[in-house]
Amino acid sequence: MVLSDKRLMASTRVHNNIRKLRFANGEMTQQELAKQIGVTRQTVVAIEKEKYSPSLEVAFRIAAVFGEPLEQVFSYQP
Amino acid sequence: MDLSFSEKSAWGSLLGIAVASYLFFPDAIAHINEGGEPVGLIGRVIFIIGVLIAVEVVYHTLVAASSDSTESDERDALISLKADRNAGYALGFGAVWIVGLVMLRGTVADTNLPGTQMVAMYILLALTASEAVKLMSQLWYYRTSV
Numbered sequence: 001m002v003l004s005d006k007r008l009m010a011s012t013r014v015h016n017n018i019r020k021l022r023f024a025n026g027e028m029t030q031q032e033l034a035k036q037i038g039v040t041r042q043t044v045v046a047i048e049k050e051k052y053s054p055s056l057e058v059a060f061r062i063a064a065v066f067g068e069p070l071e072q073v074f075s076y077q078p
Numbered sequence: 079m080d081l082s083f084s085e086k087s088a089w090g091s092l093l094g095i096a097v098a099s100y101l102f103f104p105d106a107i108a109h110i111n112e113g114g115e116p117v118g119l120i121g122r123v124i125f126i127i128g129v130l131i132a133v134e135v136v137y138h139t140l141v142a143a144s145s146d147s148t149e150s151d152e153r154d155a156l157i158s159l160k161a162d163r164n165a166g167y168a169l170g171f172g173a174v175w176i177v178g179l180v181m182l183r184g185t186v187a188d189t190n191l192p193g194t195q196m197v198a199m200y201i202l203l204a205l206t207a208s209e210a211v212k213l214m215s216q217l218w219y220y221r222t223s224v
Contacts, residue, residue, distance in 0.1 A: 031146065038151065039151040039152065039153065040083075040147060040149070040153075040154070042081075042082040042085070042153075042220075043151050043152075043153040043154075051222070051223040052153055052223065054152070054153075055152050058152060
Protein backbone atom coordinates (compact mmCIF):
# COMPACT_ATOMS: atom_id res chain seq x y z
CA MET A 1 0.00 0.00 0.00
CA VAL A 2 2.76 2.43 0.91
CA LEU A 3 4.74 1.62 -2.24
CA SER A 4 1.69 2.12 -4.44
CA ASP A 5 1.04 5.47 -2.73
CA LYS A 6 4.54 6.66 -3.67
CA ARG A 7 4.15 5.43 -7.22
CA LEU A 8 0.87 7.27 -7.56
CA MET A 9 2.08 10.49 -5.93
CA ALA A 10 3.27 12.21 -9.13
CA SER A 11 0.38 11.22 -11.39
CA THR A 12 -1.59 8.18 -12.37
CA ARG A 13 -0.77 5.93 -15.31
CA VAL A 14 -4.32 6.20 -16.58
CA HIS A 15 -4.59 8.89 -19.22
CA ASN A 16 -7.79 10.40 -20.56
CA ASN A 17 -9.31 12.64 -23.22
CA ILE A 18 -12.05 14.06 -21.05
CA ARG A 19 -11.11 17.69 -21.60
CA LYS A 20 -11.19 17.28 -25.40
CA LEU A 21 -14.43 15.33 -25.22
CA ARG A 22 -16.08 17.97 -23.04
CA PHE A 23 -15.31 20.68 -25.56
CA ALA A 24 -16.37 18.45 -28.43
CA ASN A 25 -19.70 17.94 -26.67
CA GLY A 26 -20.99 21.48 -26.62
CA GLU A 27 -18.28 22.81 -24.32
CA MET A 28 -19.72 20.88 -21.42
CA THR A 29 -18.56 22.29 -18.09
CA GLN A 30 -16.85 20.25 -15.42
CA GLN A 31 -19.83 20.93 -13.17
CA GLU A 32 -22.25 19.51 -15.75
CA LEU A 33 -20.13 16.40 -16.23
CA ALA A 34 -19.77 15.97 -12.46
CA LYS A 35 -23.52 16.16 -12.01
CA GLN A 36 -24.16 13.59 -14.74
CA ILE A 37 -21.70 11.04 -13.36
CA GLY A 38 -22.49 11.64 -9.67
CA VAL A 39 -19.19 13.00 -8.34
CA THR A 40 -18.00 16.41 -7.18
CA ARG A 41 -16.57 18.96 -9.61
CA GLN A 42 -13.23 18.70 -7.78
CA THR A 43 -13.12 14.99 -8.58
CA VAL A 44 -13.68 15.71 -12.27
CA VAL A 45 -10.82 18.23 -12.07
CA ALA A 46 -8.58 15.61 -10.43
CA ILE A 47 -9.48 13.01 -13.08
CA GLU A 48 -8.81 15.46 -15.92
CA LYS A 49 -5.44 16.40 -14.43
CA GLU A 50 -4.72 12.65 -14.07
CA LYS A 51 -4.23 13.00 -10.35
CA TYR A 52 -6.95 10.48 -9.64
CA SER A 53 -7.92 7.30 -11.45
CA PRO A 54 -11.70 6.84 -11.22
CA SER A 55 -13.35 3.57 -10.36
CA LEU A 56 -14.41 1.37 -13.27
CA GLU A 57 -18.03 2.33 -12.65
CA VAL A 58 -17.34 6.08 -12.86
CA ALA A 59 -15.13 5.51 -15.92
CA PHE A 60 -18.02 3.73 -17.66
CA ARG A 61 -20.39 6.54 -16.65
CA ILE A 62 -18.03 9.14 -18.16
CA ALA A 63 -17.76 7.15 -21.39
CA ALA A 64 -21.56 6.81 -21.50
CA VAL A 65 -22.03 10.58 -21.11
CA PHE A 66 -19.88 11.16 -24.21
CA GLY A 67 -21.33 8.16 -26.05
CA GLU A 68 -17.87 6.74 -26.61
CA PRO A 69 -16.38 3.33 -25.84
CA LEU A 70 -14.23 3.26 -22.71
CA GLU A 71 -10.95 2.91 -24.63
CA GLN A 72 -11.68 6.15 -26.50
CA VAL A 73 -11.86 8.02 -23.21
CA PHE A 74 -9.22 6.27 -21.11
CA SER A 75 -5.90 4.62 -21.90
CA TYR A 76 -3.36 2.91 -19.71
CA GLN A 77 0.42 3.09 -20.09
CA PRO A 78 2.22 0.60 -17.86
CA MET B 79 -7.97 27.97 -4.52
CA ASP B 80 -10.79 25.68 -5.62
CA LEU B 81 -11.88 23.70 -2.55
CA SER B 82 -14.65 21.14 -2.17
CA PHE B 83 -16.91 21.09 0.88
CA SER B 84 -14.94 18.15 2.32
CA GLU B 85 -11.66 20.02 1.94
CA LYS B 86 -13.03 23.17 3.54
CA SER B 87 -14.44 21.03 6.33
CA ALA B 88 -11.03 19.45 6.95
CA TRP B 89 -9.35 22.89 7.08
CA GLY B 90 -11.91 24.16 9.59
CA SER B 91 -11.63 21.08 11.77
CA LEU B 92 -7.83 21.17 11.71
CA LEU B 93 -7.79 24.84 12.67
CA GLY B 94 -10.30 24.18 15.44
CA ILE B 95 -8.25 21.31 16.87
CA ALA B 96 -5.06 23.37 16.68
CA VAL B 97 -6.59 26.30 18.57
CA ALA B 98 -8.28 24.05 21.14
CA SER B 99 -5.03 22.14 21.73
CA TYR B 100 -3.10 25.38 22.11
CA LEU B 101 -5.63 26.63 24.67
CA PHE B 102 -5.77 23.38 26.63
CA PHE B 103 -2.59 21.27 26.65
CA PRO B 104 0.13 23.71 27.79
CA ASP B 105 -1.90 24.89 30.78
CA ALA B 106 -3.21 21.41 31.58
CA ILE B 107 0.26 19.86 31.58
CA ALA B 108 1.59 22.72 33.72
CA HIS B 109 -1.38 22.25 36.10
CA ILE B 110 -0.62 18.57 36.60
CA ASN B 111 3.12 19.14 36.87
CA GLU B 112 2.43 21.58 39.70
CA GLY B 113 0.55 18.83 41.55
CA GLY B 114 -2.97 19.97 40.64
CA GLU B 115 -5.81 17.45 40.44
CA PRO B 116 -7.24 16.62 36.98
CA VAL B 117 -10.71 17.45 38.29
CA GLY B 118 -9.60 21.08 38.24
CA LEU B 119 -9.40 20.85 34.45
CA ILE B 120 -12.95 19.64 33.88
CA GLY B 121 -14.43 23.12 33.61
CA ARG B 122 -11.82 24.17 31.07
CA VAL B 123 -12.31 20.97 29.04
CA ILE B 124 -16.09 21.42 28.93
CA PHE B 125 -15.76 25.09 27.98
CA ILE B 126 -13.21 24.45 25.18
CA ILE B 127 -15.16 21.49 23.75
CA GLY B 128 -18.40 23.50 23.89
CA VAL B 129 -16.90 26.48 22.10
CA LEU B 130 -15.19 24.18 19.56
CA ILE B 131 -18.46 22.41 18.74
CA ALA B 132 -20.35 25.71 18.43
CA VAL B 133 -17.70 27.25 16.17
CA GLU B 134 -17.52 24.10 14.03
CA VAL B 135 -21.30 23.99 13.60
CA VAL B 136 -21.43 27.64 12.54
CA TYR B 137 -18.41 27.22 10.25
CA HIS B 138 -19.78 24.10 8.55
CA THR B 139 -23.20 25.70 8.12
CA LEU B 140 -21.65 28.71 6.41
CA VAL B 141 -19.39 26.55 4.25
CA ALA B 142 -22.30 24.29 3.26
CA ALA B 143 -24.38 27.32 2.30
CA SER B 144 -21.62 28.60 0.00
CA SER B 145 -20.74 25.24 -1.59
CA ASP B 146 -22.14 23.68 -4.75
CA SER B 147 -22.68 20.38 -2.98
CA THR B 148 -22.02 18.87 0.43
CA GLU B 149 -22.16 15.31 -0.84
CA SER B 150 -19.04 13.17 -0.89
CA ASP B 151 -18.00 10.79 -3.65
CA GLU B 152 -15.63 7.86 -4.19
CA ARG B 153 -12.51 10.06 -4.15
CA ASP B 154 -13.55 11.57 -0.81
CA ALA B 155 -14.10 8.05 0.54
CA LEU B 156 -10.68 6.86 -0.67
CA ILE B 157 -8.97 9.92 0.80
CA SER B 158 -10.81 9.41 4.07
CA LEU B 159 -9.70 5.76 4.22
CA LYS B 160 -6.06 6.64 3.60
CA ALA B 161 -6.22 9.45 6.16
CA ASP B 162 -7.75 7.06 8.71
CA ARG B 163 -4.90 4.65 8.06
CA ASN B 164 -2.33 7.39 8.75
CA ALA B 165 -4.22 8.42 11.89
CA GLY B 166 -4.05 4.78 13.00
CA TYR B 167 -0.27 4.82 12.58
CA ALA B 168 -0.04 8.01 14.67
CA LEU B 169 -2.29 6.60 17.39
CA GLY B 170 -0.31 3.35 17.41
CA PHE B 171 2.92 5.27 17.77
CA GLY B 172 1.42 7.26 20.64
CA ALA B 173 0.14 4.10 22.33
CA VAL B 174 3.56 2.42 22.14
CA TRP B 175 5.18 5.58 23.49
CA ILE B 176 2.75 5.77 26.44
CA VAL B 177 3.00 2.05 27.20
CA GLY B 178 6.78 2.42 27.18
CA LEU B 179 6.59 5.25 29.70
CA VAL B 180 4.26 3.27 31.96
CA MET B 181 6.48 0.19 31.84
CA LEU B 182 9.57 2.24 32.65
CA ARG B 183 7.81 3.65 35.70
CA GLY B 184 7.76 0.25 37.29
CA THR B 185 11.38 -0.56 36.60
CA VAL B 186 13.34 2.67 36.71
CA ALA B 187 13.69 4.86 39.77
CA ASP B 188 13.24 8.08 37.83
CA THR B 189 10.97 10.66 39.40
CA ASN B 190 10.70 12.53 36.12
CA LEU B 191 8.65 9.74 34.58
CA PRO B 192 4.96 10.66 34.34
CA GLY B 193 2.41 9.78 36.95
CA THR B 194 -1.00 8.29 36.26
CA GLN B 195 -2.60 11.68 35.70
CA MET B 196 0.04 12.71 33.22
CA VAL B 197 -0.32 9.37 31.41
CA ALA B 198 -4.01 10.16 30.96
CA MET B 199 -3.00 13.54 29.55
CA TYR B 200 -0.59 11.87 27.12
CA ILE B 201 -3.36 9.52 25.96
CA LEU B 202 -5.57 12.55 25.29
CA LEU B 203 -2.67 14.18 23.48
CA ALA B 204 -2.13 11.06 21.32
CA LEU B 205 -5.83 10.95 20.41
CA THR B 206 -5.78 14.62 19.46
CA ALA B 207 -2.56 14.20 17.48
CA SER B 208 -4.01 11.24 15.55
CA GLU B 209 -7.06 13.33 14.60
CA ALA B 210 -4.74 16.13 13.47
CA VAL B 211 -2.73 13.63 11.39
CA LYS B 212 -5.98 12.42 9.80
CA LEU B 213 -7.02 15.94 8.81
CA MET B 214 -3.55 16.89 7.55
CA SER B 215 -3.44 13.67 5.51
CA GLN B 216 -6.79 14.49 3.95
CA LEU B 217 -5.57 17.95 2.99
CA TRP B 218 -2.37 16.48 1.56
CA TYR B 219 -4.22 13.89 -0.55
CA TYR B 220 -6.71 16.49 -1.83
CA ARG B 221 -3.82 18.58 -3.18
CA THR B 222 -1.76 15.68 -4.57
CA SER B 223 -2.58 12.38 -6.24
CA VAL B 224 -4.60 9.66 -4.66
